[in-house]
Structure formats: structure tokens, C-alpha cells
Amino acid sequence: MGIQGLWPILKPIASTQDFAEYALEHGFIKRYHKSRTFDLGIDSSVLLDSFRAAAWSRQRGRLHGPDTSLTQLFRILCQLSRASANCIFVYDGDGRPPRKHGRQVIKRSPMLYEQSKRLVEAFGFHVHVAAGEAEAELAVMNRLGVIHAVLTKDSDVFPYGAQLVLRVNSDACTATNLVVDVYDSQIIEQRLGLTRSGFLLFALLVGNDIDAGISGLGPQTALALAKCGYWRYSP
DSSP states (O other): OOSTTHHHHHGGGOEEEEHHHHHIIIIIITTTTTTOOEEEEEEHHHHHHHHHHHHHHHHTTOSOOOOOHHHHHHHHHHHHHTSSEEEEEEEOOTTSOSEETTEEOOOOOHHHHHHHHHHHHHTTOEEEEOSSOHHHHHHHHHHTTSSSEEEOSOGGGTTTTOSEEEEEOTTTOOSSOOEEEEEEHHHHHHHHOOOHHHHHHHHHHHOOSSOOOOTTOOHHHHHHHHTTTTTOOOO
């Protein structure tokens, strides 16, 4: 999902953190002179899609089976409630692209979406519907300082300009603890030389949700070209 081959390139420079501890340090402790709250924007659409895909995979070959999406959402809401964080769940809006990877985008289940929103609000968290794609809205919110970080599995947030991205580390999570990999745009630029413009060029070269990229051009070649500094963009 997102930019092909990008996560493996970024993984070595990510830091793995227990989210409750991370939110405490970067919210309550470091922001003692402000709100003392860590504001986290969450890509709800990607989260629910991953839950549904996992449920479908487990049920393959069976005529009927329970949809465990809300059960998995309940679990992550419980994990988030342990942290001193203000969570905003952002959903895709009607303006999202009708086609991805050359195929018609499958319509999401309105019932699942509405049920998930009620569950999110029952935990005291916030719901927001984007004009188009949730990851684009979250990246803008992060750039403008509305939220401190974005929780998503969609790497498109990097060319959109997200500053701090968290990705769930499923292998390290427990029943009660949410563990995330932290990707800081400043560290990425220092270590890999990738700026926002570099991410955009990388996405155009290797392929993304909208375009297939250049045939035969791999992530390492795209990274080398992106680091050259062509088409730098400073918002």
C-alpha cells in the first residue's frame, strides 16, 4: 500500500517504541509548558481495510465467518486508551480517487464505518472525515501542527509532507501494549538524504497507488536518483 518498496528502505532508521511511553515522554513531559497532550492522527480507512483483509484471509474457503474488524479495532482502542494521547481518527471522504493500481476502488462497507465511528467516540476519541484521502489530510494536519504524529501503514504520507509517522509493529505488540516504529522526517533527511521532493520523485519512479512507475526501475536506483536533489520542493 502506498509507495512500492519504501518501507524496507526506511525500516533500518526507524526507532521502535512502546506508544504509551512515547506519548508520555513527548506529550506530558516535553510539553509541560503547553497542553501536555500528545495529539495523534490515525488513518482509520487503512486500519479498517487491514483488519478486513486479515479477516478475509482467515476465512478463505469457508462459506460463512465472523467479521472480526470491530474486535480488532476494540483491541487497538484499548491499547491507545493506556496512553496520554488525544487521538483523532480520520476517514476517507467522497473525494478520494476512483481508481488505484489501474482498478476500480472497492467501496467500503458503510455499516462497518458507522459502527467503527461509534466505537471510537465511545472511547472518548475524535472522528474526522477528510475531503479526499485520509493520509493526505493527516499529512497536512501534521505539517500545520494540528497533530504531532500520523499513525498509518500508507507510505504516501511522506510525499504529502508528514513530519512524524508511526507504524504499528505487529510483531512487538502485546495484548495490552501498542508498539510502533517511529519515522522522523528530519532523521530520514539526515541519514538518507530524502526530502519531501525526494519522496515524490521516488514515488513517481517506482510506482504508487495511482501510477505504475517506470518498468524495471527498482527502489535502490530510485533512492539514488532521489538523493541527487532534483526537483527539490520547499513548501
